[in-house]
Amino acid sequence: MTLDFARTQSSARLSDSEREAILADPGFGQYFTDHMIQIKWSADQGWHDAALVPYGPIALDPATNSIHYGQSIFEGLKAYRQTDGSIATFRPLENARRFQRSAARLAMPALPEEDFIRAIEILVEVDQAWVPDDIEKALYLRPFMFSTEVGLGVRPGNEYLFLLIASPAGAYFPRGIHPVNVWLSKEYVRAAPGGTGEAKCAGNYAASLIAQAQAIDNGCDQVVWLDAIERYWIEEMGGMNLYFVHGSGDSAHISTPPLTGSLLPGVTRDSLLQVAKDLGYSVAEERINVDQWREGNASGEISEVFACGTAAVITPVGHVKSTDANWTVAGGQTGQVTLELRDQLLQIQHGSIADSHNWMYQLVPPSA
Numbered sequence: 001m002t003l004d005f006a007r008t009q010s011s012a013r014l015s016d017s018e019r020e021a022i023l024a025d026p027g028f029g030q031y032f033t034d035h036m037i038q039i040k041w042s043a044d045q046g047w048h049d050a051a052l053v054p055y056g057p058i059a060l061d062p063a064t065n066s067i068h069y070g071q072s073i074f075e076g077l078k079a080y081r082q083t084d085g086s087i088a089t090f091r092p093l094e095n096a097r098r099f100q101r102s103a104a105r106l107a108m109p110a111l112p113e114e115d116f117i118r119a120i121e122i123l124v125e126v127d128q129a130w131v132p133d134d135i136e137k138a139l140y141l142r143p144f145m146f147s148t149e150v151g152l153g154v155r156p157g158n159e160y161l162f163l164l165i166a167s168p169a170g171a172y173f174p175r176g177i178h179p180v181n182v183w184l185s186k187e188y189v190r191a192a193p194g195g196t197g198e199a200k201c202a203g204n205y206a207a208s209l210i211a212q213a214q215a216i217d218n219g220c221d222q223v224v225w226l227d228a229i230e231r232y233w234i235e236e237m238g239g240m241n242l243y244f245v246h247g248s249g250d251s252a253h254i255s256t257p258p259l260t261g262s263l264l265p266g267v268t269r270d271s272l273l274q275v276a277k278d279l280g281y282s283v284a285e286e287r288i289n290v291d292q293w294r295e296g297n298a299s300g301e302i303s304e305v306f307a308c309g310t311a312a313v314i315t316p317v318g319h320v321k322s323t324d325a326n327w328t329v330a331g332g333q334t335g336q337v338t339l340e341l342r343d344q345l346l347q348i349q350h351g352s353i354a355d356s357h358n359w360m361y362q363l364v365p366p367s368a
C-alpha cells in the first residue's frame with residue numbers, strides 16, 4: 001500500500017524575483033526550494049507520517065545513532081524542464097532501487113520504489129517554479145535517510161527518517177565543462193572488496209575528503225580512485241564514473257571500468273553505455289590499469305577520457321598526475337566524442353530529442 005502524504009504549505013516562500021535571482025546563477029547545492037518531504041520509519045509502525053512540509057532545520061538529540069555510527073544513505077537525481085514546458089526526471093526507478101540496495105548494505109529498511117517516486121512527484125509539483133528553463137541547469141533532488149534512534153549502542157537503528165530536499169543546480173564544477181586535472185590516489189583508497197563502495201552512504205564521502213584535499217595540494221581538481229589491493233586498476237573519479245575513448249571518429253571504441261563491487265553503479269554510466277551504442281560506437285566494460293592508460297595516451301590509442309554523473313553530466317579529463325608520472329589527455333581539450341555524448345544525453349534529458357528507451361518520467365505536465 002502506498003503512503004498518503006499530508007501537505008503543509010510554506011508561509012515563507014521566496015518571492016518570484018528572489019527565486020529568479022537564484023535561478024540565474026544557482027551554483028551547486030547552495031539554495032533550497034520552499035518545501036521538503038519527510039517520511040518516518042519505526043520497527044513497530046514501518047513507514048508512516050509521510051508529509052510535505054516547509055523546508056527547514058530538524059532537531060536531533062545529541063545521542064542520535066547515525067551521527068555517531070554513520071547509518072546514513074542518499075541519492076541524487078534531477079528534475080529537468082522539457083522543451084514543451086513540462087518537467088520530467090531521468091530513470092528515477094534506478095535511483096529508487098539503488099537507494100534500496102544502499103539501505104540493505106547498511107542494515108536499514110527499504111523504502112518502497114513507489115513511495116520514493118511519489119515523494120519526488122509531490123515535491124516537484126509544489127516547487128515547480130524552481131525548475132530552471134535552461135539546458136545547462138536543472139533542479140537537483142536529494143533523497144536521504146538516516147537512523148534517528150537515540151542511544152549509543154552499536155546496532156542497526158529502530159527508527160529512521162527519510163527526507164527529500166531540492167536545490168537548483170547549474171555547473172557542478174565552477175569552471176563549467178573545462179577539462180579537469182586528476183590525481184591518481186595511491187595512498188588512500190575509496191572502497192575495498194566486501195566494503196561499501198557500491199552503496200551511496202555518507203561514510204564513503206567522508207573517507208574520500210582527505211584524498212580530494214591531497215589532489216588539490218598537488219594542483220589537481222579531482223581524485224581518481226584505484227583498486228584497494230594492487231593500487232593499479234582504475235575505478236572512478238571523485239563522485240563520478242570514468243569512460244575511455246579509444247581511437248577516433250566513427251570507429252572509436254568506448255570503455256568504462258566494470259562494476260567490481262567497489263565502484264558506485266552510476267545511472268549516467270549505465271545510460272551512456274546505451275547512448276554510445278545508439279550513436280554507433282562499439283562499447284564495452286573493460287578493466288584498465290594505470291600503465292595502460294599512460295601508454296595508450298602516449299601512443300594516441302586512448303584519445304579522450306571523461307567522467308560522468310548526475311551532478312556534472314559529463315566532464316572531460318585534461319591532465320593526469322600521480323607521485324611518479326603525469327600526462328596530458330586530448331591535448332588538455334574537450335574531445336569530440338565527449339562533446340557528442342554530453343550533448344546527446346542533455347538533449348534526451350531535456351526532451352529535445354526522442355526518448356527511445358523511455359527513460360524520462362513526467363513529473364509535471366505542460367501547462368494547458
Ligand SMILES: Cc1ncc(COP(=O)(O)O)c(C=O)c1O
Binds near residue numbers: 264310311
Ligand atoms: C562515487 C560516485 N560515483 C559515481 C557517481 C555517478 O552516479 P550517477 O550517474 O548515478 O549520478 C556518483 C554520484 O552519484 C558517485 O557519488
